[in-house]
Each structure stands twice: as C-alpha cells, then as structure tokens.
Amino acid sequence: MKIPFAPPYITEDVINEVTDSLRSGWITTGPKVKALEEKIKAYSGAKQVLCVNSWTSGAILMMRWLGIKEGDEVIVPAYTYSATALAVYHAGGTPVMVDSGKDFNISVEEIRKAITPKTKAILPVDIGGFPCDYDEIMKMVNAPEIKNSFNATSPIQEKLGRILVLNDAAHSLGATYANGVKTGSETDVAVFSLHAVKNVTTAEGGAICMNLPAPFDNEELYKELRQMSLNCQTKDAFSKSKAGGWRYDITGLGMKINMADVNAAIGLAQMRIYPEILKERKRIFNSYNDSLSQENWAIVPPAIVDGKESSYHIYALRIKDITEDQRDAIIDEISKNNVAVNVHFIPIPMLTFFKEKGFKIEDYPQAYDNYKCEISLPIYPQLDENEVNYVITTVKDAYNTVML
Secondary structure (H helix, E strand, O other), X not given: OOEOOOOOOOOHHHHHHHHHHHHHOOOOOOHHHHHHHHHHHHHHOOOEEEEEOOHHHHHHHHHHHHOOOOOOEEEEEOOOOOHHHHHHHHHOOEEEEEOEOOOOOEOHHHHHHHOOOOEEEEOOEOHHHOOOOHHHHHHHHOOHHHHHOOOOOOHHHHHHOOOEEEEEOOOOOOOEOHHHOEOOOOOOEEEEEOOOOOOOOOOOOXXXXXXXXXXXXXXXXXXXXXXXXXOOEOOOHHHHXXXXXXXXXXXXXXXXXXXXXXXXXXXXXXXXXXXXXHHHHHHHHHXXXXXXXXXXXXXXXXXXXXXXXXXXOOEEEEEOOOOHHHHHHHHHHHHHOOEOOEOOOOOHHHOHHHHOOOOOHHHOHHHHHHHHOEEEEOOOOOOOHXXXXXXXXXXXXXXXXXXX
C-alpha cells in the first residue's frame, strides 16, 4: 500500500468547473473569482472577502495598506511557516518573534511581553487549523494601557487607533471559535491559504477576510484593496475588455496579485461541498485520535477545546520524550512502508535566513519542543478506513522499531 501525504481533492465537479472557465473565453480575474469570494464570505461570516494569488501576497497587501514601514514591529510566532515572517519583511516592517504554547499556537502571554510602542500588528497563526485564543488577543489590543501606548505612524493606523490583529488563517478555513463563530470573522483581518495542499484549493491562492471596526467601511475597503491588487489600476481586465472600456488610470503603487478565474473555478467547486470535505477530514482525525491516544508515548493534537474546533487540516502527532534524531529515525521507518509523512514546522529561527538576522532557537524553547517530536500524518478525504488503519499500524511499528 502506498499513501501520499496530501494529494489535491479533484472531483468531476472540479474538472467541469475548470472546463467551463476554459470554454468561457475568460480565464483571468472575472465572474468565478467573484463567486468564490461570495462563497467564502457566506461560509466564514466575514464582512468582505478578496481573493488573491497567495496567502503571502495577501498578508503583504494588508500590511502595506496598514502603512507598515521601516522600524514598525509586527509580532509573529517562532513556530510557523516562514511566510508569516517573510511577509513582514516584504511589507517593510520588522518581525518580532515570540514563543508558542503547548497547543502549537502563539503564546498570548509572550505576545503581551513583546508589545512596544512600535508594535503595529499581531499575526497569530492557527497551526494545523486549531484556532488561537482570539478572545484574549482582541481583549489585549483593546486594553486601555495597550491602546494608550500605541504610536500610529500612518493615517490608517491613526484611524484604527490600536494594534491590528491579522489572523494567519492559512490552515483554518472551517474552524470554529467560541459560540460557533467561524475563522475569518473573529479578527480585524484573516487570510486563508488556498494552496494546493489546503482543505480548499485553487492550486495557488489566498482569500483576505475583512472585518474592520467602525469607522472603517469594509465594502469600500474591498474596492480599495481590489484595485491595489491590480497595480492600483482603475479598471480590471474584465471591465477593460468591454467595447469602449479601454481607458484607465493608475492611482498608486499597487501589487499584481489578483487570482484568475481558472484557479477560482477549482475552489468554487470545492466550496460547494466543503461541509462534506470537512466531515471526512474530521473522520480521519478522529480515527487517528481514537487509536493513538491509547499509546502512552503519543501526544495527540488539539481538536475541540473550550468551544474552539479545528479545521482538521494537519494531524500533528507528537511523541513524548524523544530527540530530534529519534523523530527523524521514526520518519525513516514510516517511509520504508510507503507512507508519506511531514513535519510542521521547522521553527523560523532554525532557518538560515533568520539565523543570519540574529534569531536563535534557544530563545524559543516551546517552539523547539513542539518541533523536535512532531510528525504530521496524512489527512484528506480520499483516505478510506483500510488506508487509515495502515497509517496507524505503520506509525506504531516505526515507533517500536526505533524506541524499543
């Protein structure tokens, strides 16, 4: 038996939707992108949604809109994919890394310690699809003592009057927070990833969810950001293609990060059945949990805790009391049996670019503890019960081979 790690979920409906786009004669940004935005908006409860070509470009766009500049600080977790911090650099700011909690997610207490008058935004990350503690984070940024120390350096920051919370929701489309609130609607801004391995994919893509408080107008913000995503051009290609619609203007320094209809078609077909996709991912997650939680060496990932429920994007198994080398040896044994697994993530301070910036993993002990014993197991709708059981058996056998 051969088990790949994360193949895309491509059904006949997906193929038909893409074919429809190809046959329509219009394959770049147009009606299918708008339809996908509306689907994600309705599903997540976000006030507005703008689709772009990646999570990374969406995060950069939002930080540029915020007016991030040299010297401005953005708090990010040390335990995440590198794009979270790289986006801050691309936007012109300085990432300030803080440690994680034992649930993989950013430590709220460490955020509090890291806030300075230079802090302009916080980028929590829903690792594996399990939501961060946004009640506490939003309460923190709205606390009088934190708001009073906030130093706005742009008109947008002045208008907001506090630190922006930008949820890195790359993993968490479909996750729910307290009282059934869905990820995408619980912070000022959230950005989903629609990359090839995500729960919903557009091959490459991202979706910016906007929930800015008054006096911001999220509908007007959508129009502004849409234009910024198209080089600040006053007409998109679809409008320009109409008879007599050729004249346009450039009103600022924008980015070229729009999503194409041919990509949106994949996600549009998947969003129509996303509750079923999510149900299947949960089935597999629970099967892993039911079996592996019986092993005294296994730490199963969080799924439903204090009213929060995961999107079941990654099954991040941790193994107690092992070294990084032992974890790697277990992965090697699993691979010998044709089961592809992964590790989420190599902490940012361990990567060369960031080490050269002065970051040291020793400053983030929980991030390293989470990483050194973590193995991500395959989790996607195509896995049947026999395949899931084979993965479980393979993991247990690999542990026994290396550790006993």
